[in-house]
Amino acid sequence: MHEFDLIQRFFNVSNYSDSSVMVGIGDDCALLQAQPNKSIVVSTDSMVENVHFSSITPTDAIAHKLVASNISDISASGGIPKWATLSLTLPCINEAWLTQFSQTLHSQLNKYGVSLIGGDTTSGEQIHLSMTLMGECSNSDFMGRGGAEVGDMICLCDHIGEATLGLIVEKNLLNDPNFIKNSSNFTLLTSLLNRFYYPEIQLATSHILKDYANATIDISDGLLQDLGHVIKNSKKAKNPLGVELCFNFKNLKKKVEILRKNNKLSCYKELLTDNDKVALTSGEEYTLCSIMSPHKLKALQKQHQEYLATLGIKLYTIGEVTNTNKWVVNGKTICLDDEIGYKHFTNSKYHSKT
């Protein structure tokens, strides 16, 4: 099998259900019919072998996360995802891997109403996957990273922290294949791993938030780091903005304790003694964090709380934007240094993905 057979067999879409795709896979370019009065939002996310996934990460989890991370960006901006391209670099043609990968990829894209409209396929030493996702958005619906104001409330659409716990379970599993099997906490460890492998994206929620929020981000590199971008980009205020956070995720505390008892890797010992740090730095959560005025938050809750509950979403108010130029977390002033969240090309202590 060569490049073109591979594309034809695993990625070709013979019939596009979305009439906006006038020309799809198979030509030099795709031709898309944009709606009048709509703008296009575009996002790209890549996954690299031994950086974003390991030799034991299930193939369907890799495909799931590639789609999820892109959908998450579009949802954080308030857009409706529509069209995707896929860039694939593979060391060889492994048909079993490609079958699983492409099946999950297609089913995930279908779930969100996205058409695969093109891509590129090359050989290379390591698996490298990159997706560009395009969506439609009215200019007035676009939620950027700027826009936070003094007195705004900071809200999360879910608890955070479990994705990092799932990553730590995977690292332990790499070290000892019986790590889960031999544990009396089999169910919890499995659920943490699944939370890390198969994040659910809050797309429907984002379409409610867009009418209320001054800014929204998805938590992909850790709350502190992602919220840091919003605060830095919100330049309307005269004085530099600050943040005061106050939260207590009781369920996370129990889970951290159990993982601490099971964990065999010295590099995670310190992190697992600090619940707040787990929550604040956990990446790949894909939970939405919205910043809005107290007045808008009240209105949102009044109008949509019941509907959000049907989606399994509860809004957690975890803090406030201040004019102090300080970050205060549960009463302690912290310094936003290099330890927070994940950054490529740094030796992040806790969140090294390799």
Ligand code: ADP
């Ligand atoms: P070109 O030579 O113009 O780059 P290619 O021969 O690389 O085109 O690709 C042929 C067609 O297949 C193009 O329409 C391209 O968009 C599509 N394609 C290539 N790789 C993929 C992939 N991994 N997934 C989806 N479509 C792909």
Ligand code: MG
């Ligand atoms: Mg090509």
